[in-house]
């Protein structure tokens with residue numbers, strides 16, 4: 001009997017996009033040992049100096065909104081339940097890498113909270129939905145940084 | 150071109166990675182004929198038929214019999230396999246080589262570039278480039294993006310172009326009204342184009358555009374190109390072919406370049422330097438600069454395409470792209486008409502044939518045969534046709550009278 005699991009969203013090569021399960025999950029990128037370029041998701045060859053000297057690196061969990069928009073039209077199937085409107089964004093991390101992301105504060109409520117360019121955000125992991133095997137798939141999202149007490 | 154065209158912005162970040170120069174062609178290459186099948190929805194026509202009609206119109210325009218064509222380049226994004234032979238069979242197969250090519254919305258322009266290289270280097274004297282598309286309504290599938298982006302709803306072109314537009318608004322103060330002016334211009338031009346998908350919409354005002362349904366902020370439905378069915382074809386040939394067939398008004402392909410992805414960390418959909426690098430290549434190939442261009446077709450699937458295209462190809466300062474339609478500069482009666490056929494936005498985006506449509510409009514304008522769409526404020530001698538497609542890929546051709 002196979003047990004249903006909670007798993008991370010993966011890239012097309014099957015590699016998870018972030019460390020999971022984890023108390024402090026982080027996106028998994030790659031850094032070039034030759035020129036220092038950081039990319040997400042990870043890849044095997046550097047897009048700047050073209051060497052094969054990429055090594056896996058865990059990325060910062062805080063960044064700034066680089067751009068964002070609100071979509072009112074549900075895309076094709078495979079999108080999580082087609083709930084609209086929803087927000088799309090790119091977040092800039094200090095490593096100089098952009099992360100394509102949703103910025104829902106909470107997937108379950110479906111509330112959209114458009115985040116203007118420059119908003120300081122932090123990563124969180126939320127439920128995306130179930131895959132065909134019944135596993136719960138988690139995805140990354142970014143939301144406004146909590147102010148320190 | 151508007152006086153004081155500033156030229157292509159400097160490429161600052163990629164000095165070591167600029168692609169090799171565009172090919173030099175030992176012989177001149179000409180557009181001999183163009184032909185379009187109407188853009189829209191055609192439940193009663195398959196790919197082969199759409200391509201056949203467009204091909205025959207282009208062959209008739211060129212005065213070249215089908216049986217004289219030695220090679221065909223056929224383009225599509227959505228047909229799976231062997232689409233070109235379907236066109237050839239529907240025209241009565243002649244046994245010629247059929248090259249199937251796919252480069253998303255750049256497909257026909259990429260095929261025309263390859264055909265121009267084949268003719269320019271002397272291998273052939275004639276070629277037929279034909280594109281067509283059958284496709285479902287709605288979003289264009291983003292087959293170039295990973296599954297996680299699609300399943301998270303992040304991999305849609307409107308969503309990504311919208312983020313580019315938001316960034317442009319943030320950096321330069323481009324307004325939603327300026328975007329609406331681009332749509333108003335497109336609807337006006339499209340209404341005068343007998344093959345346009347949206348040719349029967351009547352007059353559209355800025356308010357109509359702003360009041361139409363929001364799709365993805367800041368784009369309303371009137372600012373987004375429809376996915377269209379249809380077809381387009383271009384016959385190109387050498388100087389000898391032009392003479393042999395007595396082509397009335399040959400149009401020289403002075404430059405044609407296709408380019409694909411490079412990496413820049415701050416790319417949202419395509420890297421900021423991609424278009425300016427391609428523009429530099431094609432201007433160099435044609436031996437001209439943006440100040441010599443009189444009219445242009447620029448990818449305007451959404452307003453950000455036309456706005457950034459104007460800036461990146463050197464027709465206005467960075468940040469001024471949004472003002473060009475608002476000020477009337479890019480209208481048919483302006484000093485630098487752009488997308489006189491309605492562009493992607495109202496002529497339609499018939500992916501596999503879009504490049505042919507862009508080139509055809511430049512040809513009609515240079516020949517003075519654009520009818521009610523003929524530009525009135527310039528006597529066009531040089532035109533530019535630009536496309537941008539998934540992958541990401543871009544293509545630019547420069548045509549000369």
Ligand SMILES: [Zn+2]
Nearest residue numbers: 032035046049
């Ligand atoms: Zn490197």
